Amino acid sequence: MKVRIHRGAAEIGGNCIELEAQGTRILLDLGRPISAALDENVPLPNVSGLERGGDPSLAGVVLSHPHIDHYGLIPQMAPTVPLYMGEAGYRILSEAAFFTGAAVLPRPIGFLRHREPFEIGPFRITPYLNDHSAFDAYSLLVESDGLRLFYTGDIRAHGRKAGIFEELLRRPPENVDVLLMEGTQVRANSDGTERGPSERDVENDCVGTFRETTGAVLALFSPQNIDRLVTFYRAALRSGRDLVMDLYSATIAAATGLATIPQAQWDSVRVYLPRSQRSRVIRERAFHHTDAVRARRIYPEELAARRGELVLMFRESMAREFEVAGCLDGAHAIWSMWPGYLQQPSGERLRSTLDRLGIPLTIHHASGHAFVPDLQRLVSALAPTSVVPIHSFAGDRFGEFFPRVERQPDGAWWPV
Ligand SMILES: [Zn+2]
Missing domain, CATH: 3.60.15.10 (Ribonuclease Z/Hydroxyacylglutathione hydrolase-like)
Known part of the structure; x- marks a missing residue:
């Protein structure tokens, strides 16, 4: 060979x-x-x-x-x-x-x-x-x-x-x-001796930040990082918050085929449909995606009213609609991806948007x-x-x- x-x-x-x-x-x-x-x-x-x-x-x-x-x-x-x-x-x-x-x-x-x-x-x-x-x-x-x-x-x-x-x-x-x-x-x-945070450390650090935050927690991590989804779900539970997935994340969680991964149907999980995903579903007539989570949907009025009780999976492209909905007062963003991305153009755009909105950004991440x-x-x-x-x-x-x-x-x- x-x-x-x-x-x-x-x-x-x-x-x-x-x-x-x-x-x-x-x-x-x-x-x-x-x-x-x-x-x-x-x-x-x-x-x-x-x-x-x-x-x-x-x-x-x-x-x-x-x-x-x-x-x-x-x-x-x-x-x-x-x-x-x-x-x-x-x-x-x-x-x-x-x-x-x-x-x-x-x-x-x-x-x-x-x-x-x-x-x-x-x-x-x-x-x-x-x-x-x-x-x-x-x-x-x-x-x-x-x-x-x-x-x-x-x-x-x-x-x-x-x-x-x-x-x-x-x-x-x-x-x-x-x-x-x-x-x-x-x-x-x-x-040769360095170690960084573990997934458990990220969970504990998130619990600390979630508890200190009066408004919504904005969670930035890849929906395909299922370990991290579990970490944020557990941290949300431990701090008395519901986890709000976007439709993409809810679809990926279902695709794992594992009943132990947080799913849209679970207590303490809700699903929000961002504008960009709604347009895509309508354009492609892919209504099976929205039908699958219909009973678990959460709408802007509830996001604003319960913002202090929620962890929202978030992307920069959602900032405007969340701002209009009035759910960003007292918010805190958590970056849970490789920090190097923050130096790239998309990361700079995110940081300037959060700056404009007065939202602090904290990194909780494990390699x-x-x-x-x-x-x-x-x-x-x-x-x-x-x-x-x-x-x-x-x-x-x-x-x-x-x-x-x-x-x-x-x-x-x-x-x-
Ligand atoms: Zn890899």
């Missing part, structure tokens, strides 16, 4: 790894680089059969999780290339496409299930469910020719599924030859990626023959924190 990292050896995002055994090839992830602008044309990696199809030696693409830096180039590949991913992840991306305008992915021919191996040609693949900020995320064990590569995908140990990370350490795959490990938190200035001490525990548990960095801007520093590191550059084939 041999390996070629097309992208990701020296950056965070754009992951794409090609594996070859016995003349058959598969890809792990096909991501868009994070550095690419939304309207930028990013060519597919140079993989035979990927763009035009018709090359039977390309047997499939396996996606670790539904984050754009891991699947974003899928709409550009030939739809005849077989696709494998998590079933809930596929449902989430399919439902999100209606609201975001993103391309719909081709229907997968196989779905990943926790610790259930399947075969693609000479490759035997075992998915391991992960703790990550994307729902339905997996690490992938790939076996062929008697060799084993374990690709972490994106992984962490401090989210709501931390238990599954600990299970991986307790029951790791054995005899791993190559550990292809993400290192988002391995940075140029890391000393989707494991801290170095947790990665060290992972390496110890798997005890691989070699550790190859991916999804990091500081692969050159892996050797200071982990044993048996072998860096591989983008574009070169190497044997497992």
